[in-house]
Amino acid sequence: MVNAVYLHIPFCDYICHYCDFNKIFMQGQPVNDYLEHMDVEMKNTLDRFPTNKIDTIFVGGGTPTALNEEQLEKFLKDVQDRFGPYVTDKLEFTMEANPGSVTPEKLRIMKSYGVNRLSIGAQAFQDSLLTRLGRGHSVEEIGEIVQMAKQEGFTNLSLDLMFGLPDQTIDQFSETISRALELGITHVSSYSLQVEKKTVFYNQWRKGELPLPTEEAEADMYALLISRLEEAGLSQYEISNFAKEGFESKHNITYWKNDEYYGIGAGAHSYIDGVRRANAGPLKQYMNRIDENGFPYMDDNVLTKAERMEEEMFMGLRMREGVSKQRFEVKFGQPMFSVFGKQIEDLTSKNLLQDTGTHISLTEKGFFLGNEVFQEFLTID
Structure with a gap:
């Protein structure tokens, strides 16, 4: 039985130089039409693959908080209407949130529809590095979003931090860790930069224009991350994730334990009844497939027992x-x-x-x- 839901909002106010997730620049896009199609996919998914309990909901992107207040409320109301009857009292409901795209009103809307955890894309605490990454926010705005969230009653706050960045020094990463801890957050997800195809960084790397730290320097940053966060009471419960006791990401643990989950939205993936399905990524293709077939699936991958056992090991060992x-x-x-x-x-x-x-x-x-x-x-x- 599926107990977890992932929902994908692909729209962004800006495109980061490292990101290879399914995303699209928001200006001029059919956002409202897309949200309507997501609602149809939610309904059809529950009809075809019923559940009786939802423990976690995670809204990722893209930038979910790029939606305006009206769009955000429409989307969250649809989620509540579709999945609300099945949620448990201990529901973990996460939304990714970017500094600079969140307002007090958006936070109030989220809170009113049951969102109780924010995953904030901070990445670094140096404006020079944020600019290098193509982020559309400043260091100051990271502090502002955390304070706004706390004022609106959010107590489960996670920050994303990156290391191994172009020209990043270990002193800069140490400062990033210190600034993050000063904000009093309960969870940190921290990953080293991976240069992926179809990104600005990949093109720069191919031209020899991406000065990355050495493997040794990157390992030193990772070791520093572990020791500093452990000292601050955020225990490493997964290779890249750290939390205060009781604030581990239940949704991500679903993935690492190789449990099943719904995936709704353009480019989303699902795992139901031993079958992994990938949704069409381009918006027009996603919506056309729903109009024609009721579902946006590109392919069905029925896992063999051997494949499921392999996944159990390499996911769980994280x-x-x-x-x-x-x-x-x-x-x-x-x-x-x-x-x-x-x-x-x-x-x-x-x-x-x-x-x-x-x-x-x-x-x-x-x-x-x-x-x-x-x-x-x-x-x-």
């Missing part, structure tokens, strides 16, 4: 607690060691994995070499 041996056996009818015994033994001998008795998890060394570990679980014939 978490500090690792993968439960009992859960694996219940889920797949086979002991974990009967399937992945050799990989676990080899990685344990390299001090990358450990057996805690109930779980298989990364060691401290393994956290720095996660990709090397995950690749070992993509070997089932």
Whole structure:
């Protein structure tokens, strides 16, 4: 049974130089028409794949807060009408929010429709780096959005921070961590820059115009991140995520535990009944498919048992607690060691994995070499 919902708002007021998510510059786009089609997709999805309980809702983008107040209220009302009958008392309802695109009125609208967690795209606390990233906000506006959110009663606040940026120094990243902690947030998601195709940064990289820190410098930034946040009471519960006790992202844990979820909107992905589906990304194509078929699916990928077991391992190992041996056996009818015994033994001998008795998890060394570990679980014939 599906208990989680992801909804995608692809519109942006500006396009960041590193972003390869499905997004589109907002000006001149059929925003209202798109929201109507999202509502149809929600209805049709629930009709085809019913549920009786929703524990988490996550609205990402793009920039969901690029919607104006009227559009935001229409969208959230549709979400409430469709999924509201199934939400639990402990619902985690997250919206991504960008500094500079949030107003007190938008926050009040979110609060009135049950949003209780904000994921704020800060990225850095130096205006020079924000400009380099193509962000449309200032450092000052990061503080402003946090204070506005607190004034409107939001207590579950996450900041996104990036490291390994062009010309970024470890001192700058240390300052970013300090400034973030001064804001009194409850959660941090922090990722190293990945240069993806079809981005401004990729074009600069191909021309030799993207001066990135060395691998050693990036590893030092990651080590600093872990130690500074742990000292401040934000425990690392996943490779890139840190939280005060009780403020871990329930929605993202759905992904890492390889549980199923709805994906609504252009370019969204879903995982239902062992099938991964990808929605059409371009707006016109997304809306046309809904008009013609009721659903915007581009393809259905029916996972084999071997593929589901692989995913269970390389997704679950991202978490500090690792993968439960009992859960694996219940889920797949086979002991974990009967399937992945050799990989676990080899990685344990390299001090990358450990057996805690109930779980298989990364060691401290393994956290720095996660990709090397995950690749070992993509070997089932």
